[in-house]
Amino acid sequence: xxxxxMQSKKIWGARTLFLLPVFILFFFFFIYPFxxxxxxxxxxxxxxxxxxxxxxxxxxxxxxxxTFRLALRNNVIWALSQGFIQVPLACIVAMILxxxxxxxxxxxxxxxxxxxxxxxxxxxxxxAIYNVNGPLNAxxxxxxxxxxxxxxxxxxxALFAVIFQTVIYIGYFMIILLAxxxxxxxxxxxxxxxxxxxxxxxxxxxxxxxxxxxxxxTMTLAMAYGMRHFESTFLMTGGGPAYATTTMGIDLYLKxxxxxxxxxxxxxxxxxxxxxxxxxxxxxxxGSSDPMSEMAQ
Amino acid sequence: xxxxxxxxxxxxNTLKWILLISLLAVAILPLVWLFISSFRTNLELQTTPFGxxxxxxxxxxxxxxxxxxxxxxLLNSIIVAAATVILNSLVTxxxxxxxxxxxxxxxxxxxxxxxxxxxxxxISFMVPYFSLITKSGLYNTLFALILVYTAVNxxxxxxxxxxxxxxxxxxxxxxSVIDGCSFFGRFFNVILPLxxxxxxxxxxxxxxxxxxxxxxxxxxxxxxESRTVQLGIKFFTSQFITDYASMYAAVIITIIPxxxxxxxxxxxxxxxxxAGGVKG
Numbered sequence: 001x002x003x004x005x006m007q008s009k010k011i012w013g014a015r016t017l018f019l020l021p022v023f024i025l026f027f028f029f030f031i032y033p034f035x036x037x038x039x040x041x042x043x044x045x046x047x048x049x050x051x052x053x054x055x056x057x058x059x060x061x062x063x064x065x066x067t068f069r070l071a072l073r074n075n076v077i078w079a080l081s082q083g084f085i086q087v088p089l090a091c092i093v094a095m096i097l098x099x100x101x102x103x104x105x106x107x108x109x110x111x112x113x114x115x116x117x118x119x120x121x122x123x124x125x126x127x128a129i130y131n132v133n134g135p136l137n138a139x140x141x142x143x144x145x146x147x148x149x150x151x152x153x154x155x156x157x158a159l160f161a162v163i164f165q166t167v168i169y170i171g172y173f174m175i176i177l178l179a180x181x182x183x184x185x186x187x188x189x190x191x192x193x194x195x196x197x198x199x200x201x202x203x204x205x206x207x208x209x210x211x212x213x214x215x216x217x218t219m220t221l222a223m224a225y226g227m228r229h230f231e232s233t234f235l236m237t238g239g240g241p242a243y244a245t246t247t248m249g250i251d252l253y254l255k256x257x258x259x260x261x262x263x264x265x266x267x268x269x270x271x272x273x274x275x276x277x278x279x280x281x282x283x284x285x286x287g288s289s290d291p292m293s294e295m296a297q
Numbered sequence: 298x299x300x301x302x303x304x305x306x307x308x309x310n311t312l313k314w315i316l317l318i319s320l321l322a323v324a325i326l327p328l329v330w331l332f333i334s335s336f337r338t339n340l341e342l343q344t345t346p347f348g349x350x351x352x353x354x355x356x357x358x359x360x361x362x363x364x365x366x367x368x369x370x371l372l373n374s375i376i377v378a379a380a381t382v383i384l385n386s387l388v389t390x391x392x393x394x395x396x397x398x399x400x401x402x403x404x405x406x407x408x409x410x411x412x413x414x415x416x417x418x419x420i421s422f423m424v425p426y427f428s429l430i431t432k433s434g435l436y437n438t439l440f441a442l443i444l445v446y447t448a449v450n451x452x453x454x455x456x457x458x459x460x461x462x463x464x465x466x467x468x469x470x471x472x473s474v475i476d477g478c479s480f481f482g483r484f485f486n487v488i489l490p491l492x493x494x495x496x497x498x499x500x501x502x503x504x505x506x507x508x509x510x511x512x513x514x515x516x517x518x519x520x521x522e523s524r525t526v527q528l529g530i531k532f533f534t535s536q537f538i539t540d541y542a543s544m545y546a547a548v549i550i551t552i553i554p555x556x557x558x559x560x561x562x563x564x565x566x567x568x569x570x571x572a573g574g575v576k577g
Contacts, residue, residue, distance in 0.1 A: 018391040019395050112567065113328075138347060279416065
């Protein structure tokens with residue numbers, strides 16, 4: 001008896017020892033920041049001194065802030081374009097590659113490649129591509145004779161330009177969709193072929209419904225990314241010109257840079273809320289499948 | 298009837314290849330363009346945005362390595378990425394071992410909590426991370442970045458490694474217990490060696506993240522001694538303002554590790570992604 005208790009005490013000690021590092025890191029970099037952000041968003045804190053509670057003042061201020069509202073609008077555009085252009089494109093490519101055309105494995109590898117390259121490096125390239133004297137204008141001039149544009153410098157085209165370059169990242173969603181498309185039983189397609197259904201009909205009536213769960217997952221990931229987008233826009237335009245491309249993340253960063261910490265935290269709370277909203281709405285619409293548990297299984 | 302079908306087939310096939318080729322082009326032409334441009338002279342770059350270099354300008358690369366503090370930044374990036382990978386693998390292996398192979402109350406709840414971290418937008422934590430790192434006196438140190446990167450990667454790593462460890466058959470562990478293996482014996486002699494493949498996948502994602510990360514590095518460091526190459530590209534472009542060719546060469550140097558790593562480990566990466574759609 002005595003021995004057994006000691007044994008189990010020892011096991012518990014070892015278990016705790018093994019879990020502790022992960023838990024401590026998770027606590028300080030996820031749990032603590034989460035509550036810190038929420039609490040400071042209700043104060044008027046500028047980084048030094050005691051925090052003073054000031055109710056929902058930051059929230060009302062943020063919501064009447066024209067720049068933040070622009071950021072919010074841009075994030076919604078980002079989320080929609082990621083979910084409804086990026087994911088469908090990725091899905092079409094997955095549907096093509098699952099039929100294993102010539103070179104499909106190489107294409108799969110190449111499609112994912114931009115995802116491992118740093119945003120900073122690619123942003124540098126896109127700045128050059130969108131430049132007035134850059135390759136894009138040169139191509140467009142040769143093909144259509146259009147006058148050169150300053151894609152990133154013009155408020156009318158800047159948002160479109162920064163969103164368009166994310167097309168290079170479809171490989172990420174494509175690989176997830178391709179993997180589950182490969183698990184669809186071949187017999188379904190064979191039966192459909194015998195019944196005289198063409199390729200397009202097969203895709204529409206077999207592949208799409210079978211991919212439903214993964215489509216919801218990828219759409220959730222894509223739209224949540226759209227809500228938290230920061231890096232490439234920050235690097236390409238800094239949120240400009242005239243805040244045309246700003247996002248909540250950039251707004252948060254600029255507020256923090258101006259030492260308006262508690263207002264930055266309020267923007268952070270909005271970021272979290274919008275991300276959660278995306279997940280909740282998609283779950284409501286697509287009911288049965290459960291992207292949350294699929295992602296965090 | 299047959300004829301109509303074959304016309305449709307040709308049409309669909311043409312459309313398919315046009316779509317594939319144009320999307321592939323958009324995906325890799327920027328990189329190809331960067332690569333070729335890094336060998337051209339500034340004069341060539343200014344006259345036409347496209348074109349093959351008349352002579353390959355290796356001097357661009359020499360210039361890049363000499364002008365900016367690129368060697369120092371590269372060294373910093375290597376230290377940060379290597380240390381992050383080691384630290385993250387270590388804590389993840391230990392944590393996942395308990396979460397995958399031990400049974401106790403609250404285990405599933407803890408696992409859900411840790412992996413739900415992928416749903417949290419880390420950029421909303423800029424303020425607390427900055428205040429935490431400043432208060433602990435780690436501001437502007439490489440260790441600050443190592444710590445943050447290790448922590449931020451925990452949800453993805455735990456997800457991948459726990460799933461992998463769960464797939465190891467129980468019998469192997471039971472046999473070792475009968476052979477007299479203790480808790481530590483089971484970890485070091487059975488589970489850890491068998492999980493190597495899963496750990497490599499997690500480490501690959503961790504490396505890519507740490508090598509490419511920009512925002513936290515910008516937020517938490519301020520001098521050349523602790524900055525990474527990504528900040529180098531961003532902030533030293535002013536040094537290169539007239540010398541685009543060298544700047545492109547510098548960018549190529551910084552992406553070589555990612556490309557080489559990808560060539561060797563793309564199977565692991567693709568396998569890791571299909572394990573359930575996780576993004577760091």
